[in-house]
Amino acid sequence: MPKLDIESIRKDFPILSRDVRGKSLVYLDNAATTQKPLAVIEALQTYYSRFNANIHRGIHTLAEEATEAYEAVRAQVARFIDAPSERTIVFTRNATESINLFAWAWGRSRLRPGDEIVLTEMEHHSNLVPWQLLARSTGAVLRFIPVTDEGRIELAAVDAVLSSRTKLVAITLMSNVFGTVTSAKEIIERAHRQGAVVLLDGAQAVPHMPVSVKELGCDALAFSAHKMFGPTGVGVLYARADLLEAMDPFLGGGEMILDVQLTSATWNEVPWKFEAGTPNIGGVVAFGAALAYLEKLGMSAILAAEQELTAYALKRFAELEGVTLYGPRDMSNRGAVIAFNVDGLHPHDLGTFLDAEGVAIRAGHHCAKPLMRKLGVPATARASFAVYNTRAEVDRLIEAIIGTQAFFKRQPERIA
């Protein structure tokens, strides 16, 4: 596997050359959203300059070209995650909508009081709240696989929670706080033995490593385009074709119907049954450019580069005093996310200081409030990398942390 030329990759992302507060930007908030390569920005522009039309209707040339471009990306997504057919790919607004779609359309008519939905303690709110809503409306019960202090899942803990009452397991493939990659394959096998259906939240994993739904054996997978160099407003739900066939629609409207009477309607085939209304056509087309960009670099090469950088960052973090890390220190089954706190300093204060140095990180609860409570902190700082980040940028982060510590250690002059 050839090593990636990171400096040349950086040139593909126009925003990386901008300044923030007089310093060159160091963008380390990639778990929130990644920046966009020129190819994606141009694809949006080309779509609106050349092909814009509504899809799946109208017989004019533009409508035909737009439809073709949109559907081609569906096939591209299927290939990207090694799905058996493009019919298993539903376009949504984001991973959150994908999970809500599945929770509602699969779960509402299937779950009975006492059925169990199994999650982990480290789910993003988007893979927690939809299941709370579903549990509330069906009488199903939520159960949680505990995670270790480093964000690992022990399979014994999985076995302790799964039972014949488990109807659905929804877990993250990679934690947005700890960066840990879960043993999804083993968990899926165990869940399937209990007859449960498994949805994976792939929002953090799919952008950063090779993911094959065939190899994982998951029944559904949700992820967002904007975390993988694509535009905002596009998400993907992969689900087994037979599940999609049997599921109720999610939203009603145009596009998702076969025939409509005044008081009833029949549904379009999958996946269009789940795509009511005009979708984000331009966004989906530009997402295709993002996927092509990722494929050109190669997901294995991206993973290798990000792992190397994360290992370097962990080494630099280990040199710091007065800093607490929350994820694993070792690199096994770990992605490019580092959550940390500086002693005596709220992450928002740290975030403001780093921003003044041009360094963008996330500070807050990372949409994982139950996990923050478990860790006993109101919030953490989080640095998350993409393939375009460099060791020099990690150094800028570390130096900015040291500078902030120095500022807060100084004794303010007593006034009055």
Add this chain to the structure above:
Amino acid sequence: MIDQLGDLYRDVILEHFQRPVRKGQLADASIKVTGANPLCGDELTYHLAVQGGRIERIRFSGTGCAISQAAASMLADQLEGKTLAEAAKLIAALKAIMQSEKPADEVDLGDLEALEGVRKFPVRVKCAALSWNVIEQGMAQAGK
């Protein structure tokens, strides 16, 4: 870095963050009120002992960033001994200052003056504002 941020994190603010005044609880509080900024997790609880329309004693507790905790300390310090009407005027003045407006009434801000620098950092205004929002909520409850 320090040049740019000295205006936000003035010495008075650091002083109140590191050594807050009027921190604690009141067993005889007539108003107990808690508020939070849900997006960042800052939390504040104020205990006020109000007698005859005057804040005789005030204590606060909470967790959060330096700006939110320093503002809570400075506001508590400034409010103790004030009437509720004076407190309302002080809060109105602070709100005006955050929007770069001139306060309607001339009020003595004391250490709170140091918060003027916050308005240059719009994302941090809500950190400072938590303190007076919680107090306002408490006064509204008391008025009912």
